Amino acid sequence: MDGGAPTGEIDKTIVNFIRVVRGADVRVSVAETLDAVAVVNFVGWEDREILKQGLGLAVAKTPEEKTRFNACFDAFFAAVADNDDHDDDEDRPDGPVETDDKLAKMLLDADQSELMVAMEEAATEVGIENIKFFTQRGLYTQRIMRQMGLEGLDAAIREAQAGEGSGQGQGQGEGGDPSGQGGGEAATLEAARSRLFEATRDLVEKRLSLYGSETSRDLREGRLRRSRLGNLDRRDQEEMRRLVAKIAKRLAALHSRKPKRRNRGTLDLRRTMRRNYANDGIMFNLEWKRKKISKPKVMAICDVSGSVATVARFLLQFLYALHDILNDVRSFAFSGKLIETSDFFKRHDVDTAVDHIMNAVGYMPTDYGHSFENFREQGFLDDLDKRTTVVILGDGRSNNTEPRADILKEIHERSKRILWLNPEPPPLWGTGDSEILRYRPYCHMHREVNTLSHLERFVNELVHVVKASS
Amino acid sequence: MLEQHAAKLADIDAITNGFAELGYICSKSIATAIFIAGNLEKPILVEGPAGVGKTELANTMAAFMDLPMIRLQCYEGLDEAKALYEWRYAKQLLYTQILRDKIGEVLGGAETLAASMDKLHQHSDLFFSEQFVAPRPILQAMREEGGSVLLIDEIDKADHEFEAFLLEVLSEFQVSIPELGTIKAKQKPFVFLTSNNTRELSDALKRRCLHLYVPFPEAKLEQQILRARVPDLTDALMQQLVAFVQGVRELDLKKHPSVSETLDWARALMLLNASELDGDLVRQTLNVILKFEEDITVVDRQALELVRMSEKAVRR
Numbered sequence: 205m206d207g208g209a210p211t212g213e214i215d216k217t218i219v220n221f222i223r224v225v226r227g228a229d230v231r232v233s234v235a236e237t238l239d240a241v242a243v244v245n246f247v248g249w250e251d252r253e254i255l256k257q258g259l260g261l262a263v264a265k266t267p268e269e270k271t272r273f274n275a276c277f278d279a280f281f282a283a284v285a286d287n288d289d290h291d292d293d294e295d296r297p298d299g300p301v302e303t304d305d306k307l308a309k310m311l312l313d314a315d316q317s318e319l320m321v322a323m324e325e326a327a328t329e330v331g332i333e334n335i336k337f338f339t340q341r342g343l344y345t346q347r348i349m350r351q352m353g354l355e356g357l358d359a360a361i362r363e364a365q366a367g368e369g370s371g372q373g374q375g376q377g378e379g380g381d382p383s384g385q386g387g388g389e390a391a392t393l394e395a396a397r398s399r400l401f402e403a404t405r406d407l408v409e410k411r412l413s414l415y416g417s418e419t420s421r422d423l424r425e426g427r428l429r430r431s432r433l434g435n436l437d438r439r440d441q442e443e444m445r446r447l448v449a450k451i452a453k454r455l456a457a458l459h460s461r462k463p464k465r466r467n468r469g470t471l472d473l474r475r476t477m478r479r480n481y482a483n484d485g486i487m488f489n490l491e492w493k494r495k496k497i498s499k500p501k502v503m504a505i506c507d508v509s510g511s512v513a514t515v516a517r518f519l520l521q522f523l524y525a526l527h528d529i530l531n532d533v534r535s536f537a538f539s540g541k542l543i544e545t546s547d548f549f550k551r552h553d554v555d556t557a558v559d560h561i562m563n564a565v566g567y568m569p570t571d572y573g574h575s576f577e578n579f580r581e582q583g584f585l586d587d588l589d590k591r592t593t594v595v596i597l598g599d600g601r602s603n604n605t606e607p608r609a610d611i612l613k614e615i616h617e618r619s620k621r622i623l624w625l626n627p628e629p630p631p632l633w634g635t636g637d638s639e640i641l642r643y644r645p646y647c648h649m650h651r652e653v654n655t656l657s658h659l660e661r662f663v664n665e666l667v668h669v670v671k672a673s674s
Numbered sequence: 675m676l677e678q679h680a681a682k683l684a685d686i687d688a689i690t691n692g693f694a695e696l697g698y699i700c701s702k703s704i705a706t707a708i709f710i711a712g713n714l715e716k717p718i719l720v721e722g723p724a725g726v727g728k729t730e731l732a733n734t735m736a737a738f739m740d741l742p743m744i745r746l747q748c749y750e751g752l753d754e755a756k757a758l759y760e761w762r763y764a765k766q767l768l769y770t771q772i773l774r775d776k777i778g779e780v781l782g783g784a785e786t787l788a789a790s791m792d793k794l795h796q797h798s799d800l801f802f803s804e805q806f807v808a809p810r811p812i813l814q815a816m817r818e819e820g821g822s823v824l825l826i827d828e829i830d831k832a833d834h835e836f837e838a839f840l841l842e843v844l845s846e847f848q849v850s851i852p853e854l855g856t857i858k859a860k861q862k863p864f865v866f867l868t869s870n871n872t873r874e875l876s877d878a879l880k881r882r883c884l885h886l887y888v889p890f891p892e893a894k895l896e897q898q899i900l901r902a903r904v905p906d907l908t909d910a911l912m913q914q915l916v917a918f919v920q921g922v923r924e925l926d927l928k929k930h931p932s933v934s935e936t937l938d939w940a941r942a943l944m945l946l947n948a949s950e951l952d953g954d955l956v957r958q959t960l961n962v963i964l965k966f967e968e969d970i971t972v973v974d975r976q977a978l979e980l981v982r983m984s985e986k987a988v989r990r
Binding site: 231233235236239242243246247253254257258260261262264265266267270457 | 703880
């Protein structure tokens, strides 16, 4: 319905815009892209406000996505709008300069918007939307300028210089001053050329921040997922927390489907007979079998001594982010002694809670035996039942104290399963003061977990088995 | 889309004005959403806090377009039979009874079993036919000749499985009944889905809808709404009221008062013949806008300050 630009071009702009929006972590499907195109075709490009609202309707589907979408929209279309209000500041040459080159003419003309349009076209021609890394800035700047006819301009400059060189006889007095009035066609062209360079680089910078964010974020996230949690840089912590929250949210969405009640439609004969005694045994009211939905319980026991603390923090963040699904999570932390930490998480957010826990039990030499004794003394063993999954996180390095594997055996007997997560890689298991091999027989699963992707996989499986058995 | 519909949805200002005449003051984003969804014939998923007028939006749309309003309230356990269609079992049973009585005539003295089967096959099968379908809201909306407004209210309360039933309706505007085939909408209905976001809706559902988020209104819009809905309210009290409620929304509460609560409060104050807010009046009537004891305690403590702030807003 918008008569202006041909459809092909519209599609390209929209497709680029959608890519930018995806880069800002808004999920846009192909169907939604088509909707966006339909919206654009319907409302046209003229009214920015309506276009923004309309695209927002079609593309961003949660309040958070709307916020990010709006930011993207403003940035993306500002890049286009910028071009209109450029044509003032620059100092322009006074007299008209004679030249045949198209680009040079455009540069020296007062009309900046025409130049911007040309630059925009050149940028599209060289595929600026493929820019990914900041190292490509120079390359793209060069490509755009060449596309606009830089060679012609350079030739014109050389020609002018040559011309001035030969005509030096007359104009010798003002030779050294490049910006001198009227003088130096070559200098004027040089100045225009550097203006062009500045403008082009500006454009490339802006596009990089639009298009590059997706790739660099993916790269960063990929690296974070694979890197050892123990060696995490302090400045990555924040990013990591965000990532964990994101993954946890995805897992929650994945598992939030309620288990369907099986067994429906089977007659419960016993209850039917009992209910129908009153009817002289005529089976008037039927009773159907029902499956009781039991709530799974998870107990996480985490070693929070220095080496394991980071992993513990992220494991706990995961478990508490999933509280909707794992509705009964209790956590315990130990190093020298053991305390229950569930209350910390009820009262504070994960970060504060972890800090409190570290103050309470952290920074002590690890003593597994004593901690297990604590667990028994405080009566937590009685809280275990056949629906409880126990997750233990620790390296099993007990500083040569008695490991008390017998208590772990008791836990094993009372609970449904014990899953042991070990941040150490397998070759180190059982070396030095590691007692892990004595604990291992009582664990249903024992696995190396020290990166975020390990953790993600584990939590995913945990939710699966816990839910399947409920 | 029918011509008279297209005319009504021709531009955004017409929609805004038309809705305002019906007492629904909509922000620009809402009007734009109606404009685009109406013209592109896409369902709208309306999300936002409770009481900002999501359901009312569909009601007003029905009144504005002069179309029947068909509402489907979702709840846990809602199934196909209650939302799409159902077979009229009693009628079907009756039909078989009649058939048994008439079977002799139908077969018309066929001698062999094969011959009578042949005769029976020639007879049209009425058992699963449209006469025996009891349409439920969605099928009903498909059957409306002149179009309709279909409101699927609080979709987040329904089960995950139910969302899947809706997908065909939302994208193709048709319903498949296995025994009969596909029933296409005679005239595409305007579909509204509302959600209070108690759970995440599936991507498949979201993909098929335009998504409109209705937040709490800004002060100015809220004043307009009050003026339209409670016309007897004095300007001074109205401004004070709105400033107060907006202040309350800034606080950390379990449930923030929404537009419907502001309206209730305004009506209550009218009954009490109040001319301006003061500390005592606010304390006595706080339970109109706040629904939790803890929230009332929190606001109560800051009531005076909020009143002072709202007075300032009026003077300005």
